[in-house]
Amino acid sequence: MKKFRKVLDGLSSSSPGGVASPSCGSAAGTPTAHAPTPQDIHVQETLVSENFQICKTVRHGFPYQPTCLAFDPVQKILAIGSRTGGIRILGRPGVDCYSQHESGAAVLQLQFLINEGALVTACADDTLHLWNLRQRRPAILHSLKFNRERITFCHLPFQSKWLYVGTERGNTHIVNIESFVLSGYVIMWNKAIELATKAHPGPVVHLSDSPKDEGKLLIGFESGTVVQWDLRAKKVDFRIYYDEAIHSVSWHHEGKQFMCSHSDGSLTMWNLRNTARPIQITYPHGKILKDGRKESCKPILKVEYKTSRNSEPYVIFSGGLSYDKSGGRRPTLTIMHGKAITVLEMDHPIVEFLVLCDTPYSNEVQDPYAVVVLLEKDFIVVDLTQSNFPIFENPYPMDIHESPVTCTAYFAECPPDIIPILYSIGAKQKKTGYSHKEWPVSGGTWTLVSGFHAMLYKLKTSKVFEKPKAGEGRAGELVEEDPYAVQMVSWCPHSRLFCVVGISAHVILYRFSKHDANTQIVSLEVRLQFDSEDVISPSEAENNPCFSDPSSHSPQPPGSPGSGTQDSLPCLKVKSRPVRMPPGYQAEMVVQLQWVDGEPPQQITSLDINSAYGLLAFGNCNGLTVVDFLQKTILMCMGTLDLYGAADPYQRLTRSPRKNRQSTSGLTELSDNQVSMDMEKSKSPTSGNATHTHTHTHTHTHTHTHTHTHTHTHPLSLSTQLTSQDYHVNGHCTSPTSQPCSVGKPRITGVSEGPRLTRRGPGRPPFRKAQSAACMEISLPVSSHTEESRENSFSRSRSSSVSSIDRDTKESVTTLQFGESYGRKGDALPTACLWVGTSLGVVLLLPISIPTEEEERMEEPITMGPSGTVLMLKGSVLRFAFLDCGGALIQSPYEVWRDPNGPEDPDRPRRRKLINFSPSSSQEACGDGHLAVVCSEKQAKVILMPTQAVLFTHNITESSFLLRADVVSVCNSVCLACFCANGHIMTLRYTVGLSHPNHDSGH
Template sequence: MKKFRKVLDGLTTSSPAGVGGSSSCASAAGTPTAGPSPREIDVAETLTSESFQICKTVRHGFPCQPTALAFDPVQKLLAIGSRSGGVRILGRPGVDCYCQHESGAAVLQLQFLINEGALVTACADDTLHLWNLRQKRPAILHSLKFNRERITFCHLPFQSKWLYVGTERGNTHIANIESFILSGYVIMWNKAIELATKTHPGPVVHLSDSPKDEGKLLIGFESGTVVMWDLRAKKADFRIHYDEAIHSVSWHHEGKQFMCSHSDGSLTVWNLRNTARPVQVTFPHGKTQRDGRKESCKPILKVEYKMSRNSEPFVIFSGGLSYDKASRRPTLTIMHGKAITVLEMDHPIVEFMVLCDTPYPNEVQEPYAAVVLLEKDLVVVDLTQSNFPIFENPYPMDIHESPVTCTAYFADCPPDIIPVLYSIGAKHKKTGYSHKEWPVSGGTWTLGSQTYPEIILTGHADGTIKFWDATAMTLQMLYKLKTSKVFEKPKAVEGAGVPHSRLLCVVGISANLILYRFSKHDANTNITVSISMGISVFRYFEVITTPVWSDPSGHSPQPPPSPRSNTPDSARDSIPCLKVKDRTIRMPPGYQAELVVQLLWVDGEPPQPITSLDINSAYGLLALGNCNGLAVVDYIQRTVLLCMSTLELYGAADPFQRLTRSPRKSRQSTPDFCMRGLSNFYSDSKKRIRTSYQSKCCQGREGLKWRGGKEKCPDWEIIFNPSLSLIIQILHMKSIQSGIAICLLASRLLCFINQPIRIHVRNLHWAL
């Protein structure tokens, strides 16, 4: 990076003074220009790889091992803490910020300073941090370290300057949020409980202020003791003792009662007027036993008690299932009046919280959504509808929802392609999701540092292709293409695209190739199959065409007759690995299938997967290859221009030893399984072509001076360059035999393309 800065400094200060040029500093000060400094002389004229470095810009995907969750109801921002010390702040789609603690300690709890642009984090190293979110890059303003006690719970009341911190010893400390300094006020555990009680109440698991009196603090201990502490009088108003351990506490908005969740799967409701016993004890998922008692269930880890003006109260909790069934999925239970709804989750629940319209705890909350943080996902439930649908997550939380098998990156795309893809993809939303907007809508979306549009394509194991907008600071999914509309069971593994012509070529693992063309309109097409077979020394292909313009006569083009052997095993040959749908297919706006090329079974052997692919929209050509050979297809005329086997590429100069297989019935050796021709034109003109490439092959051999090597397999690739001339680029040229093979290929292409051909071998150029 230092060398790169030197180059930039040299460009700005390298103008000669004798011609009247001067630096901006000298002209501004009015002083004469000095001679060249040593800094200018040492500037390197060329940039090397050491002048650049790779650095992290943004992070995509779900936070690894999440641990905590917080929400700002005014700014509509969501914060997620992780075990590695990272904090992810999410807003509306496109708003994403990542912060990292230098210590790397796990984040135990998060607390927003509501509507103040600040965040408090409690880490596993017993340190509190105050983050400033009002600047471009969030930074830590203050830190507070606990040396003798371990932090277990924190609470920051709305519009309060006091932060309450509970510890593992059962003590409660109070810190000033502005100065981030501990006050001398400490609520000791032995003063909070009764003097007659000699046992330790356990760690502090809950802290909250009374909705009707900010001077009253409710302290919950793990052992089952709850204390209402008067901050002004410095004494306890009442104490509650319960036999089961407490996990969480939630207030009623009137401040007259609260609800506790316990380790036996029960919920207890306590009234402040009578704290001797709970007003209500319920086991939501417990079954009634013969003696009339409820059976114990799994612990209820957290409960939220929210009220609504126009409906029954909401009681939402996680856990609490019975022990009768093992390996049950994690659940979130929603009790709305007498109705109980159990939502099963795909991953364990880390944390959840209910989103309400008001930040004031003494008002009717009017809950509208519940955010559930899972170990590998983020789920938001719509509480305003009776069936409780979930919101469609706009964030790319799980890019590997289906394993990614290939990627493609396109920069400097046409500026209109991203809005078009987004509008098309928005029309294909999944059913069953909530129709309301995503509730986390805070922040302002801005473009990233890139001034050009960027698109990333990912191919997945389930046969889908996803288009991602990588221009901004986050990945935004634009469009999802399903290849299953053409095949019964496709599996996409490789793809290539031409963003300027809006063509997309996809290769499947079952030796098939699909060419897509982008369209803004619906299309009802009937895919017709056209099989063209060459002579027996070439591997079979199948070309499936989708007519974009229908024939005026209404008849579909008929496939040409194909020669077929009369052997008993011929019934297994000339069939593809996947069956193409033979009915009319409705294709929605977006990428629509235009051409399908398939490799067929030959002599009872399945085709080898396609390993190399490229497309050239200027010539209307496709090139594909595998370990047996390569082929060039004219996708405009629906014909095969060239089909060559690996054996033909080398001929007698093949430097590789190719052993034959053990004899099998109706099967041939390895050289006979090379790729077989697609078109009858190739078989008719084979003799004419062979005489033309022999002389050019000799010329190429004389012009190229490479040293031979002993590689196990040929290492070359065809790349079409969208320029005025066709270019064949050799990525790795290590033997003269490879040069002879490329000469043979180029000479054959000359028979079909009336354009000059250039062959690039690293830094060498050779033209035919």
């Protein structure tokens, strides 16, 4: 057990990066009677560096640039090689293993040692590798390098100890598979062909043993020559010469005939009794023209000739289409069964295919039952046992390339019932037309896998909106690609609420139900746009007057000057008719931002939802919007500047660089005595009272009735009016959370001339430099002569090489978090709060007053507004987390899930069941209070609430910035995990004051 005081004493000496604020004591104010002090807090340290060892667990998605395929018919496992040297081993659903060649050379061919748990790989660097699969992680046992010849083809007969290797020079080498060394037996190309033949036959393209005699080896050369070599007698049995180049050869199981595929799109059948000419020549996709000539066809790259007991043989091949027909055709796989010819079109080029048979012995009737087709970006299996040849439903998570991945979220501790219910609902979404048989790749009973991703459920957000007609809608002006692309998600596993933010500045709220429903989707439209005067720009700092109307910071009311008929419209149109929704996640409400003065709405940069409060909050570079999704109303819609109230820590100069001198309490923590106690609060529009924020909302219940709610703001205080436009900026931004927002003078543009934004919005910009996000030089209060204020100013300086175009920026809302906390320093009990983080490193607290009774909650308004509490960090704020005084993570309150469409029980009326994790209920030893962990792009702080004393500060990075940060549980403790733009992953223990990292790994 250690006390925080001991860490404070040794912080500056033990950690150069850790900076303790010397003014914490003075800035903390007078604690409440039950509020703990830093000396009262005891935290047990349990995490050590050994708890943070990085290891690879699982690869999700399709193999990148696949090159070859192999199948073990006994153990029923599959292997896929890639151009980057990777090997993917697949078995039954759940068996998925990835291995990598250290050389990174492309894998040319794979050969299983059937039923022996071993695999041979031939790579582009002319090296053979023998892999051992009889262990948790496959490993290379032996390697054999060919220095003078290039490997072109390999063949390993079933239950044989000899591996045959063909080369580019036409020679065939034999490798002992047990010792993995060359045997010395070499079949030279000049011995294989006739001595009178002077032309080189070309590289070896095929090797196979005769089904009726394993001592006979069939060698196919690229030029069209086929030779059968007697391994015992070391001589040639027969030679076949053909005018067209050979691509592949396939035996009949009796060993009396074989079939070849050629470069002219033909198939030739040869009989061993008469090798002078083929007994049959067919052009499956070529016709005889009127002049008697054959129609030219593409090469048949591979052919498989398989016999069946109960039907005619199967001839399966890829390619061979006529050049005239294949111009607009997709890649095809052809199945010839008797006189029937079936052509299967593929979405991507065919890399390789294999025919799966019941027996591994080549001299038995094959009885094929499936065809495995490896495509460039997909992997399918065709069922041969049904006449229409349906495909199997792929159980592997390989459809990650179906569309670009724009958002990911990880949830570790979910309720135990959520995964089975998602799986059962998702199983009902399966498409029709799939084979009803079991997945044929069913092996892998030993432990190959350390992690597996399975598709549970799929949800398409586009079904909420009407399909735009040609010339209608403004989504095309906002994005050049998919207007429904997902930017971020928020999911509450306990209440099963799901919220999606789209690229067209829309938010969709989904509820989970086991029953289908036929409901109308509620649509709310928010006007959240600002004049160009709000842009922080040096050019405007010299021209704009020092005092301006504070209403310009708030969302504009309807009918403002310059508004056109095309304004006050969202980018997409929500379906107005009742929508039938299947069981699963069902859309309940859509919130959209509107166009204003010809300017598109800025993309949403932050999102949070709380089921217990019934509130949804999102923000962008214009401000913050809070939605009451129980009452279906806009609770708050405020500009970023208005969130400060009178507690704005910056002197935002617009005319003169002169700094106003004023005293502040502490470094950046401002006491709430700067805001009058009768703080003006935002109330729900249903209360009938005018709110003190400037909002304009359209509420559509899809009954073609539009309710317009206009509420206007009153000046918050004199200081707000004096400093609302006092900006002084000299900077640009490079971090993901503070991209410049598109600004300019109000203008009306036509559909064809509308401004276009790329898929990367303010929340997803391209990387430019690894430097701070908030690259702005802002005048801080001059009385705060501390090290942190100097560092803040320095980190926001800009390079002189940056053009003035990048200087314009706004203060964006970068992160939001609902939770039980203390909105003011004088609070004795925790209340519902919304923590707001901005791109300038500012943390704002908004207390929320929520009716406790369920009936009142559905009718009475909710009040919330700025509390005057302002905290500061360097760089954009990324993450909040709350701990009790024992160092345990405090969860946000939530509502227990109940089916909204379930049957009513008259004896048990349906009531909301709320689970609350307040700081006071999660601890007993130290009384009220909790710890707040705030992480920005540059640093992290531990703050003691409600005193707002900054206990510890740690500067995480100076030369780069953080992309993601989160609080994770490890070994029954918690830590801060950070992902840096320079590729480093860091974990920090904040139970020891963030004094030093536990782990730092570069990738």
